[in-house]
Amino acid sequence: xxxxxxxxxxxxxxxxxxxxxxxxxxxxxxxxxxxxxxxxxxxxxxxxxxxxxxxxxxxxxxxxxxxxxxxxxxxxxxxxxxxxxxxxxxxxxxxxxxxxxxxxxxxxxxxxxxxxxxxxxxxxxxxxxxxxxxxxxxxxxxxxxxxxxxxxxxxxxxxxxxxxxxxxxxxxxxxxxxxxxxxxxxxxxxxx
Numbered sequence: 004x005x006x007x008x009x010x011x012x013x014x015x016x017x018x019x020x021x022x023x024x025x026x027x028x029x030x031x032x033x034x035x036x037x038x039x040x041x042x043x044x045x046x047x048x049x050x051x052x053x054x055x056x057x058x059x060x061x062x063x064x065x066x067x068x069x070x071x072x073x074x075x076x077x078x079x080x081x082x083x084x085x086x087x088x089x090x091x092x093x094x095x096x097x098x099x100x101x102x103x104x105x106x107x108x109x110x111x112x113x114x115x116x117x118x119x120x121x122x123x124x125x126x127x128x129x130x131x132x133x134x135x136x137x138x139x140x141x142x143x144x145x146x147x148x149x150x151x152x153x154x155x156x157x158x159x160x161x162x163x164x165x166x167x168x169x170x171x172x173x174x175x176x177x178x179x180x181x182x183x184x185x186x187x188x189x190x191x192x193x194x195x
Contacts, residue, residue, distance in 0.1 A: 018190030025183030031176030038169035045165045050104045054096025061089025108160035112153030119147030 038045045064086030068079045096103040122143025129136040153160040 015190070018186045021183045021186035021190060023183075024179040024186065028176040028179030028181075028183060031172045031179065033176075035169040035172030035176060038165055038172065042162060042165050042169075045169075046104060046161045047100060049161070049165065050096060050100045050107065053107065054093045054100070054103065056093075057089045057096060058093025061086045061091070061093055064089060104161055105157045108157030109154060111160040111164065112150045112155075112157060115146050115150030115153055117150075119143045119145070119150055122146060 064082050066086075068083035068086060071079050071082075092103075120143070122139050124143075126136045126140035126143060129139065153163075
């Protein structure tokens, strides 16, 4: 059932549970602060979680492929190959986490370079139709420069990702805390 905010009962239900976004916000802020205090450990955890995901996803793909392995079912072998590759990447991540961290950082750099080039091209194409395309051009150039830097220093990409995650968690957590207190105040002011 969807609770409508225009419905007084729906709003009362939401304001009576003001503590839920408060709890979420506090957890998010704590999570962000811990990441800021222990960035290297956070990178290791990120890499291990990536490896675990790849391993489990690979196993599930292999099971799926083998369950549907029949000449009439199409390209089940592609799912099997995808699963085997996922398992291999998961195992490599567990046994060589440093190599995986560098590779992830490198891939983020490649992504930033490609994104930058595409944004610059889009800015040139938009310049006839949209004013202010210079901002897309600037974003593209910055992305390209950051991508080159990250390819040269891939570990920096992971450190940046960890700090970005921490800042996101802290800012998002503070927003949830503010929302919680506004909901609480609104609930206290609402007629009973």
